Amino acid sequence: MKIYPTKKLGEVVKIQNGFAFRSSEYVDSGFFVMRITNVQDGFIELNNPKYIREKGDDFKKFVLNPNDILVSLTGNVGRVGIIQKEHLPAVLNQRVARIVVTDPDLLDQKYLFNFLKSPFFISKVIEMGHGMAQKNVSTKDIENLQIPLPSFAEQKKIVSKLEKVLGKIKEAKKLRSEAEETTKNLIPAELHKIFSEGEKKGWEEKELGDETILKITSGGTPSRSDADFYNGEIPWLKSGELEDNANIINSEEKISKDAVKKSSTKIFPKGAVLFAMYGATAGKIGMLDIEACTNQAVAGMIPVAEKLNNKFLYYFLMQKRAEIISQAWGGAQPNLSQTIIKKFKISLPSLAEQKKIVARLNLLSEKIKKLQDYQKSAKSDLISLEQLILSSAFSGELDK
Numbered sequence: 001m002k003i004y005p006t007k008k009l010g011e012v013v014k015i016q017n018g019f020a021f022r023s024s025e026y027v028d029s030g031f032f033v034m035r036i037t038n039v040q041d042g043f044i045e046l047n048n049p050k051y052i053r054e055k056g057d058d059f060k061k062f063v064l065n066p067n068d069i070l071v072s073l074t075g076n077v078g079r080v081g082i083i084q085k086e087h088l089p090a091v092l093n094q095r096v097a098r099i100v101v102t103d104p105d106l107l108d109q110k111y112l113f114n115f116l117k118s119p120f121f122i123s124k125v126i127e128m129g130h131g132m133a134q135k136n137v138s139t140k141d142i143e144n145l146q147i148p149l150p151s152f153a154e155q156k157k158i159v160s161k162l163e164k165v166l167g168k169i170k171e172a173k174k175l176r177s178e179a180e181e182t183t184k185n186l187i188p189a190e191l192h193k194i195f196s197e198g199e200k201k202g203w204e205e206k207e208l209g210d211e212t213i214l215k216i217t218s219g220g221t222p223s224r225s226d227a228d229f230y231n232g233e234i235p236w237l238k239s240g241e242l243e244d245n246a247n248i249i250n251s252e253e254k255i256s257k258d259a260v261k262k263s264s265t266k267i268f269p270k271g272a273v274l275f276a277m278y279g280a281t282a283g284k285i286g287m288l289d290i291e292a293c294t295n296q297a298v299a300g301m302i303p304v305a306e307k308l309n310n311k312f313l314y315y316f317l318m319q320k321r322a323e324i325i326s327q328a329w330g331g332a333q334p335n336l337s338q339t340i341i342k343k344f345k346i347s348l349p350s351l352a353e354q355k356k357i358v359a360r361l362n363l364l365s366e367k368i369k370k371l372q373d374y375q376k377s378a379k380s381d382l383i384s385l386e387q388l389i390l391s392s393a394f395s396g397e398l399d400k
Contacts, residue, residue, distance in 0.1 A: 010143030209342025
């Protein structure tokens, strides 16, 4: 193992805090405001973009440049990313720091970036974090951290080796991601195939609002002013608890019998299919494996057992989800109504055929679940391997 000399980061880099740009001054276009949420684990993500126009003499101090390294100072502290041309023009927001090499003949920037992604740096930053609800670190804290500093030539060698090995891991991650996407689309593809075949076979069509096959109603919310209403034993589900889960057995909150009597909520039977109607969760589905109530943002569907299999309905709603949501009103926060849902038509084979289709889809779902568990484990292994390689690089063990 090689022993490298060390220096404080503050001796070889300049660390700059961001500026507290006001959200009230955000505009539709301009300079991208680079916030904590944009700094991920080793990369920059342009999610939920916010923009601001140039203003004031000090503005230029916070304008970012290609290859600037950013680090998060609040929350998930120690995450780093590097600015690329496609991220610009952009400015540095508060609680994000810019790290710039002060002597490019002494410290290679790629070497620095890899060090900042290493378990050593991340663990030290987390360890230094102050605060209970969310951690905070200061630029002074980071400046005092030690960085192994071999010769510039040795840094270049380390970077070259890392690029070769980490490049292979990156490719493996890409292939794994593509496999995950393919796996995720297996059920939708099979559903499309099944219901397309149904059209050719001339399955009978019924509106979801036809009470000869299905009863649809919604829940309600007991008054929050009566604490006793929320001190019962009856499960009460909110729309956010629907996660395309076909065996709901519990809820975050429980209500009393009195709460059911004195509100518009109602008890849905085991086997009822639930469909979220409002906001960010619109279109999410669930199926009860217990008796439970819901709030008004959830449509409860109770199939007529002799005509419609509940799991067949569950899979049908998965297939029609995007089409149903497209009829919602409300823009960024879609809202559906029972009226909209009831107008959609469901293609119905015989009950015996419905059960065969459900068995086929259940078997496929089980296989997909096992495959996804394996993929998740493989993804975790790749991350662990990447961290092990980075640790080895900065402890002089990369040659082993």
